[in-house]
Structure formats: C-alpha cells, structure tokens
Amino acid sequence: MKLGIRGRLFVLSLGVIAVAVAIMNAYVSTELRSAIEERMAHDIAIRARLVGHQVETAPAGTDWQAYAEELGRQALARATLVAADGTVVGDSEVARDALASLENHGTRPEIVGALQNGLGEATRTSATIHHELLYVAVLVTPPSQVRVVRLAQSLAPIDTAVARAHHLMLVGTIFALALAATLTSIGSHFVAKAIRTLRTTAVAMLDDLSVRTRMRGTDEVGALAEALDQLADNLNRTVQKLGNERDRLAGILETMAEGVLLTDRTGRVVMANASLRIMVGATGQLVGKEPIEAIRSDELAEMIDSVTRSQKPRTGEVDLIGIVPRHVLVRAAPLTVRGNLGVVAVLSDVTDLRRLESMRRDFVANVSHELRTPIAAIRAAAETLEGGAKSDPVAASDFIGMISRHAERLHHLVEDLLELSRIEAQKLDLKPTTVEVAEFIEHMIGLYALSASRREVLLLAGRCPDGLTFATDRRALEQILSNLVDNAIKYAAPGASVILSATERGDDVIIAVADTGPGIAAKHLPRLFERFYRVDRGRSRDVGGTGLGLSIVKHLTEALGGHVTVESVPGQGSVFTVFFPRNRATALSEVAPQPRSDNAGLPH
Amino acid sequence: MPGYHTSRDFESELRELRAHLLAMGARCERSVQLSLKAFIEGSAELIAEVKLLDRHIDRDEMESDELALRVLALRQPVAHDLRLLATALKLVTDLERIGDEAVNIAERAEEAGDGPKLVPHPHLRQMADLTQQMLRDALDAFVEADLARAERVRLADDAVDELYAKTLSETMAFMAQNPSRIPVAMGVINVAKYLERIADHATNIAEEVIFMVAGHDVRHESQRAPGMGLNDI
Numbered sequence: 001m002k003l004g005i006r007g008r009l010f011v012l013s014l015g016v017i018a019v020a021v022a023i024m025n026a027y028v029s030t031e032l033r034s035a036i037e038e039r040m041a042h043d044i045a046i047r048a049r050l051v052g053h054q055v056e057t058a059p060a061g062t063d064w065q066a067y068a069e070e071l072g073r074q075a076l077a078r079a080t081l082v083a084a085d086g087t088v089v090g091d092s093e094v095a096r097d098a099l100a101s102l103e104n105h106g107t108r109p110e111i112v113g114a115l116q117n118g119l120g121e122a123t124r125t126s127a128t129i130h131h132e133l134l135y136v137a138v139l140v141t142p143p144s145q146v147r148v149v150r151l152a153q154s155l156a157p158i159d160t161a162v163a164r165a166h167h168l169m170l171v172g173t174i175f176a177l178a179l180a181a182t183l184t185s186i187g188s189h190f191v192a193k194a195i196r197t198l199r200t201t202a203v204a205m206l207d208d209l210s211v212r213t214r215m216r217g218t219d220e221v222g223a224l225a226e227a228l229d230q231l232a233d234n235l236n237r238t239v240q241k242l243g244n245e246r247d248r249l250a251g252i253l254e255t256m257a258e259g260v261l262l263t264d265r266t267g268r269v270v271m272a273n274a275s276l277r278i279m280v281g282a283t284g285q286l287v288g289k290e291p292i293e294a295i296r297s298d299e300l301a302e303m304i305d306s307v308t309r310s311q312k313p314r315t316g317e318v319d320l321i322g323i324v325p326r327h328v329l330v331r332a333a334p335l336t337v338r339g340n341l342g343v344v345a346v347l348s349d350v351t352d353l354r355r356l357e358s359m360r361r362d363f364v365a366n367v368s369h370e371l372r373t374p375i376a377a378i379r380a381a382a383e384t385l386e387g388g389a390k391s392d393p394v395a396a397s398d399f400i401g402m403i404s405r406h407a408e409r410l411h412h413l414v415e416d417l418l419e420l421s422r423i424e425a426q427k428l429d430l431k432p433t434t435v436e437v438a439e440f441i442e443h444m445i446g447l448y449a450l451s452a453s454r455r456e457v458l459l460l461a462g463r464c465p466d467g468l469t470f471a472t473d474r475r476a477l478e479q480i481l482s483n484l485v486d487n488a489i490k491y492a493a494p495g496a497s498v499i500l501s502a503t504e505r506g507d508d509v510i511i512a513v514a515d516t517g518p519g520i521a522a523k524h525l526p527r528l529f530e531r532f533y534r535v536d537r538g539r540s541r542d543v544g545g546t547g548l549g550l551s552i553v554k555h556l557t558e559a560l561g562g563h564v565t566v567e568s569v570p571g572q573g574s575v576f577t578v579f580f581p582r583n584r585a586t587a588l589s590e591v592a593p594q595p596r597s598d599n600a601g602l603p604h
Numbered sequence: 605m606p607g608y609h610t611s612r613d614f615e616s617e618l619r620e621l622r623a624h625l626l627a628m629g630a631r632c633e634r635s636v637q638l639s640l641k642a643f644i645e646g647s648a649e650l651i652a653e654v655k656l657l658d659r660h661i662d663r664d665e666m667e668s669d670e671l672a673l674r675v676l677a678l679r680q681p682v683a684h685d686l687r688l689l690a691t692a693l694k695l696v697t698d699l700e701r702i703g704d705e706a707v708n709i710a711e712r713a714e715e716a717g718d719g720p721k722l723v724p725h726p727h728l729r730q731m732a733d734l735t736q737q738m739l740r741d742a743l744d745a746f747v748e749a750d751l752a753r754a755e756r757v758r759l760a761d762d763a764v765d766e767l768y769a770k771t772l773s774e775t776m777a778f779m780a781q782n783p784s785r786i787p788v789a790m791g792v793i794n795v796a797k798y799l800e801r802i803a804d805h806a807t808n809i810a811e812e813v814i815f816m817v818a819g820h821d822v823r824h825e826s827q828r829a830p831g832m833g834l835n836d837i
Binding site: 302321 | 622623626629631633637736737744747
C-alpha cells in the first residue's frame with residue numbers, strides 16, 4: 001500500500017478517533033446507562049416509601065382508584081395499590097372499569113419482595129403498556145386494605161438519554177474527523193511541500209552541485225535541508241579539489257619531457273602522454289592497446305610484461321625504431337597503490353645524451369691522439385740528440401728543427417683548444433663596431449696576399465655591394481675569415497683561386513669564401529665542422545692544421561648570432577658561406593650579456 | 605566437449621598470439637635497421653647483435669606457430685578469428701625470412717670488414733629507407749587493421765623494384781670502370797637484393813593483413829578469375 005505522508009497522517013488520526021469513539025461508546029452504553037438506572041431506582045424507591053407512608057395515613061374507605069390516580073400524578077409515576085391477596089385495588093394508569101380484569105399481582109417479583117422484605121424491585125416489560133418498566137414495591141404498615149404500594153416508571157427516558165448521547169458523539173466524531181482531515185491535510189501539506197522541495201533540490205544537485213535548498217528552520221525538515229546543503233557544499237569542495245588535482249596531474253603529465261605510459265591490470269594501455277606519443281611517433285590511438293601494439297618495441301613490451309609479473313621495478317635502455325630512431329631510458333614500476341593497478345613506464349629520450357657522451361669520448365680520444373703525435377716526435381728527436389746526434393751539426397739542426405716544428409704544432413693545438421673552450425663557455429668580450437664589408441675584405445686579402453702568392457694561389461675580392469656595413473665584433477669576424485681563407489689557400493693546388501665576396505639578402509649579411517681547390521666529398525660535409533674531423537688526416541697535418549679551425553669558425557659565427565654553411569663539388573671547389581643577421585646589436589647582447597673585464601679578449 | 609571454451613581464455617590466447625607476432629615484428633624491424641647500420645658504418649658489435657636477434661626471431665617463429673596451431677586445434681575458431689590464425693601462420697614465415705635477410709646484410713658487412721667502403725649509393729639508401737618504412741607500415745596495418753595502409757605498402761613495392769633496378773645498373777657501370785672495387789660493389793648489389801626481398805616480404809605481410817581484415821585474397825590478382833575469394837571462411 002502506498003500512502004503519501006498526508007494519507008498516513010490521516011489514517012493515523014482516523015485510527016485514534018475510532019479508538020476514542022469506541023471507548024466512549026462503551027462507556028456511554030454501559031456506564032451511563034447503569035448510572036442513570038441506579039439513580040432512577042434510588043429515586044423511585046424513595047418516592048415509593050413516601051407514597052407508602054401516605055397510604056398508611058389514608059382514611060378507611062378511601063376510593064383507592066382515585067387515590068392511586070392522585071398518587072400517580074404526585075409521584076410522576078404509575079402507582080399501583082395492591083391488596084394483601086394480590087388483587088389490584090387502584091392503578092393510576094388503568095381505568096376503573098378495567099381494574100377487575102387485571103390479573104392477580106401477588107406473584108409479581110416486586111410484590112413478593114415487598115411482602116417478604118418490605119421492599120421489592122424488578123425490571124421487565126409491562127404486559128399492560130408494553131414498555132420496559134422499573135417496578136418498586138413497598139409494604140404498607142400497619143396493614144390496611146392496601147398491603148403493597150407499587151410505583152413503576154418507564155425506562156424509555158434512559159434509552160432516549162443514551163440515544164442523545166450517541167447522537168452527540170456521532171456529531172462530535174464527524175466533527176473530529178473533519179477537523180483531523182483538515183489539520184492533517186494542512187500539516188502534512190507543509191511537511192510534504194518541504195520534502196518535495198528538498199527532493200527537487202536533491203535531484204537538481206545531481207546535475208549541478210551549486211544548487212542549494214535555501215530552507216532554514218529549527219524543525220526536522222529545516223535540519224534536513226541544512227544537512228543537504230552542507231552535503232552539497234562538501235561534495236562541491238571535494239569535486240573541485242579532485243578536479244583541480246586531476247587537472248594539475250594531467251597538466252604535469254602533458255607538459256613533462258618524459259614519456260609516460262600507464263597500463264592497467266590486464267596489461268592494456270590506459271594512458272599515454274603527449275611526450276610519449278611524440279617519442280614513439282604514434283599516429284593512432286594508444287589507449288586500449290597492448291603495449292606492443294602501441295609501441296612496437298619488443299624490449300619495452302618485455303620490460304612492462306616482466307614488471308607486471310614480478311611486481312618489481314625495472315630500469316633499462318631500449319632502442320625505438322621509427323622514422324626517427326631514438327634511444328630511451330625506461331623506468332617501469334608497478335602501480336601498487338591500493339592493490340595492483342598496473343604498470344607505469346617513464347621513458348626519457350637519451351638519444352642526445354648518449355650522442356654527447358660518445359662525442360666527449362671521441363673528443364678526449366682525439367685530443368690525446370693529437371697531443372701524443374707531436375710529443376712522441378719531440379721525445380724521439382730529443383733522445384736521438386742525446387744519443388749522439390748533437391755532435392753531428394747537420395743532423396742536430398734537423399732534429400732541432402723537428403722539435404721546434406712539433407712544439408709549434410702543440411702550441412697551435414693548445415691555443416685552438418683554449419680558444420674553442422672560451423667560445424663555448426661564452427666568455428668572449430665581443431664589442432660590436434661598424435664594419436665596412438668592402439674595406440674588410442680588402443684588409444683580409446692584404447693579410448693573406450703573401451701566403452697566397454707563396455703557394456701560387458690567386459686571392460681575389462669578388463662582388464661586394466658598395467657601402468655595405470654592419471655592426472659586429474671585428475676581431476671575431478677577422479678570426480672567422482682568417483680560418484676560412486687560410487684553409488682555402490692551404491688546401492688549394494697551385495694555380496687555384498680563392499675569391500672573397502659579400503652580399504646582402506633580407507636581414508642577412510653574407511660573406512663567402514669560394515675556392516677552386518680539390519673540393520670535399522659529400523659524405524664529409526655533415527661532419528666537417530666537428531672538432532678534429534679531418535677529410536684527409538695526412539694532408540691536414542702536412543699543411544699544419546689542428547683539426548679545430550672549422551670548429552672555431554662554426555662556434556664563433558654562432559657567438560656572433562650567425563651561422564655557417566658549406567657547399568662543395570669534388571674536383572671543382574668549395575664555398576664556405578657565413579651569414580650574419582644585420583640586427584647585430586641584439587644578436588650580440590644575447591650572446592654576451594655583459595663585457596667581462598677579466599677576459600683578455602680574442603687572442604690572435 | 606572438445607570445442608568448448610570460455611571466451612575469455614580464447615580471447616587472451618588471441619591477444620597473446622598478437623603480442624607475440626608484434627614482438628617478433630619489432631625484432632625484425634630492429635634487426636633490419638641494425639644490419640643496415642652495420643653495413644654502412646661497419647661494427648662488429650652490431651653484426652653480433654643482428655645474429656643474436658635472428659636466433660630470437662627463429663625461436664619466435666616456432667613459438668608463434670605452436671601457439672597458433674594449438675588455438676586452431678583446441679578452439680576451432682571461425683570467421684575473423686580463423687583468418688587471424690591463418691594470417692599468423694603465414695606472417696611468421698615472412699617475418700622469419702626478413703630476419704634471415706637481415707643476417708645476410710650483416711654478413712656482407714662482416715665481409716667488407718673495416719676495408720674501404722663504397723660510398724653508400726643514394727639509391728641504396730632510398731631503398732633502405734623505403735623498405736624499412738614498408739615493413740613498419742605493414743606491421744602498423746596489422747595493429748590497426750588498416751586496409752589503406754596495407755594498400756600503400758603494396759604500392760610502395762613497385763618503387764622498391766625500380767630503385768633496385770637503378771642500383772643494379774649503376775653499380776654494374778661502376779664495376780666496369782673500377783674492376784679493383786668489384787668485391788665492394790658486389791656487396792652493394794647483394795644488399796640491394798636482400799632489401800628487395802625484405803620489401804617483398806613486407807608486401808606479403810600487407811596482403812595477409814588485407815585478407816585478415818577484409819577476408820579476400822589479393823595475392824596474384826591478375827591470375828585469378830574475377831569473383832573468386834575466400835569470403836566463405
């Protein structure tokens with residue numbers, strides 16, 4: 001049975017009213033009736049005694065019928081006068097003519113009672129008037145013709161009184177019911193309305209946690225509303241906190257340089273961040289796949305698999321094949337916060353790191369090798385001199401020349417290394433001044449005219465726009481061009497020409513050193529600017545190179561904000577081109593933010 | 605009830621098979637990459653690694669075959685599952701052959717040793733890049749069930765064949781002019797041949813993927829009566 005709060009309250013009050021009415025009914029039917037009866041009996045007994053006394057004083061020869069009628073009137077009851085033998089001698093309610101036909105009353109219980117005890121009572125339906133009547137009889141003393149006086153009163157008034165009481169109660173009940181219905185309706189209306197509002201608000205909260213009941217009160221409904229609002233506040237805060245936390249975590253994951261891969265309990269990928277997608281060159285969806293499907297690396301898949309099985313973290317390096325092969329350091333660990341949640345793998349791209357490491361190893365090996373050769377030569381020459389060669393003037397001068405040459409090479413090598421480390425450490429004291437390019441090229445040609453003519457190389461100035469100027473550090477520029485021009489002259493065959501030219505393109509000032517030398521094979525070009533990289537080891541040493549010149553050119557050009565390129569056709573010649581941004585001032589200030597007084601500047 | 609199985613077991617067996625095939629594929633890709641690097645740069649370490657990988661790939665072939673046959677025998681799969689298993693059985697053969705070709709390339713690198721190398725031929729480099737791309741795409745197509753990608757692999761095969769022909773004729777010309785460098789040039793020709801075969805295997809894989817996904821056989825299409833297919837499987 002489904003009843004609203006109103007229905008329930010109504011049924012409840014109905015029940016209460018029904019019980020109350022039933023109890024009252026019982027009371028009225030029994031208690032009220034018996035109380036009235038008792039009172040009536042008592043009253044009629046008193047009247048009967050009084051009438052009895054009156055009869056005693058009645059003179060002899062009285063008309064008993066008329067006397068009875070008189071008594072009946074006075075006592076407001078039916079009065080019956082009965083002789084000792086039980087015959088009725090007078091009755092207030094019976095006509096004189098009918099007296100004789102009345103049966104003998106001597107056997108009536110009340111008469112019998114009166115004759116025996118002086119007082120008799122009985123209740124019965126009168127045969128004469130067909131009413132329930134209360135009879136009380138008293139003995140008359142001293143005895144006269146009338147021996148017993150009997151009074152009878154109808155009990156009908158009791159029934160009437162009880163009936164009236166019932167009627168009153170019925171009206172009262174109906175009124176009470178109506179009142180109960182109204183009151184429960186009104187009361188429950190307010191409660192139900194409040195509850196409906198609460199429900200509506202609670203339902204609205206499902207979608208929007210900013211909704212509040214805004215109901216206050218000291219009663220239970222008010223307290224409930226307040227509790228609901230507090231609950232919503234709490235939920236709102238928690239949701240916001242969790243949301244913020246999630247956003248923060250997601251933000252961290254998406255912006256971090258490491259790739260992060262998360263698998264669930266079943267081993268499938270549940271999360272992969274942006275770095276990971278870039279690292280593995282992912283094009284499709286990664287989530288929901290097996291690790292090997294997401295990232296085709298058997299090594300990585302095996303690692304994640306082993307962590308899943310052993311629940312122990314593992315670290316290792318794997319090669320990722322792809323368009324851009326990468327070497328990554330993988331740290332995989334089980335996620336065991338509250339049970340086994342899967343595996344998290346963090347991938348760091350160490351491709352560059354490993355390359356740098358190998359470059360450093362190569363560099364140390366190269367430097368050691370470059371230093372060892374002249375030192376060995378110097379030692380050998382010194383030992384030979386000690387061993388007796390010094391007594392032979394011709395041999396002695398040969399060996400001393402050898403020592404001097406190799407010492408010179410060591411010197412150049414150390415100088416170049418120092419220079420390179422200074423450039424790399426950005427400890428350059430760069431002072432931008434305005435350089436007039438045409439004049440500068442003439443200056444360079446002047447510097448190298450002698451060595452060029454010695455090697456029978458034609459050193460020329462090519463095209464150069466008039467009045468082309470830009471701001472740069474002149475000494476650094478001179479060093480760059482010196483290295484390039486010196487190289488061109490050194491490697492060129494006799495009869496070749498070296499041409500310096502300049503031009504401007506957009507915001508760049510471009511200076512080119514072109515030669516008609518032997519050229520450089522294409523395979524050497526990408527590594528040409530690396531330290532100690534030599535196209536032809538023997539040839540480089542012959543001409544006195546340290547293997548660092550082009551590396552210095554590259555670093556110095558970059559320190560000036562520019563860059564250098566090379567083009568070459570074997571057998572035809574090479575062109576080295578340096579590009580400088582015209583907006584020199586900013587370029588320089590970026591590289592060397594403050595001039596250093598402790599630096600001796602650029603050595604020559 | 606021999607054919608009875610809970611689908612979860614079956615599902616996990618298929619997943620295991622797929623993972624196995626892909627791990628094998630990854631090793632093949634790595635092996636090819638390393639062998640080419642060994643051929644160009646010459647490194648005993650790389651050559652040893654390629655040989656180690658090949659042993660692993662051979663083991664993969666047996667394991668994958670066993671796994672596929674066991675599933676086939678015990679589960680009696682139908683439709684797409686059956687096609688996956690049939691594809692797996694063919695795929696491993698192609699992958700295993702690719703592993704062998706990688707070893708061949710590594711062996712040519714070994715022969716060349718540290719001696720003078722022929723400047724890597726531009727067409728050979730292109731072939732190497734394209735072949736590796738084909739292999740990668742073929743396996744990607746398998747992962748993604750991507751018909752378009754598989755189709756691209758088939759088309760790329762013609763480009764590889766073209767590059768092979770060019771490399772061959774140019775290297776022949778080089779040999780005619782430089783008889784002293786014939787041994788080195790022979791290495792280039794051989795590697796080109798191996799690459800061409802790897803590309804063929806990648807094409808096979810792509811065709812097998814098309815069969816697996818779409819259910820029709822695209823091999824030797826020209827020799828086939830129209831309308832003939834294996835859709836009924």
